[in-house]
Amino acid sequence: MTLHHKLLLDFVKAVQIRPEVYEDHNAKDAEKAWEVIADQFEITVSDxxxxxxELVRIHRFMxxxxxxxxxxxxxPKEDPRWQTATRQTAITLAHFLQxxxxxxxxxxTII
Structure with missing residues (x-):
């Protein structure tokens, strides 16, 4: 499931304020944070x-x-057949998400 594009920035901000999901933290803390994020957007933790x-992959392609x-x-690496599409998505979303x-x-400060 993909979030509506108008929710992407809110989703990024919801993750950003919870470094336990993207930095080396306790797995239990990370899972709790994912539950909060999922509830906030009314999606499953898996989604x-x-x-x-997918956002991390798109960011890498920027x-x-x-x-x-x-x-x-x-x-994780994606099927190589999708790389062109991911690159085009990254180019398109860069203006909004970079x-x-x-x-x-x-x-x-790298960029």
Missing amino acids: AKKQWL YLDLPDEAFKVIA NDLKFLFKDE
Whole structure:
């Protein structure tokens, strides 16, 4: 399930204020945070995590010139057939999400 595009920034902010889901924290704390996020958007925890990984993947495709080491989170590799679509989505959403996703860099001053 994908959130409506008007909810993406709210979703990013909901995750950003809960570093336990994207930094090395206790798994129980992370799961509790995911439950809160899922409830906030009336989706399942599984769907919230999938939405997050897709945003992480899109963010990575916004910066193909940077090494993986520049990012706090890297999504699992996707089917290579989808990479062109993911790249185009990243280009399209960059204008809307790029600044809001800067917290995913290990060093936010990188860009």
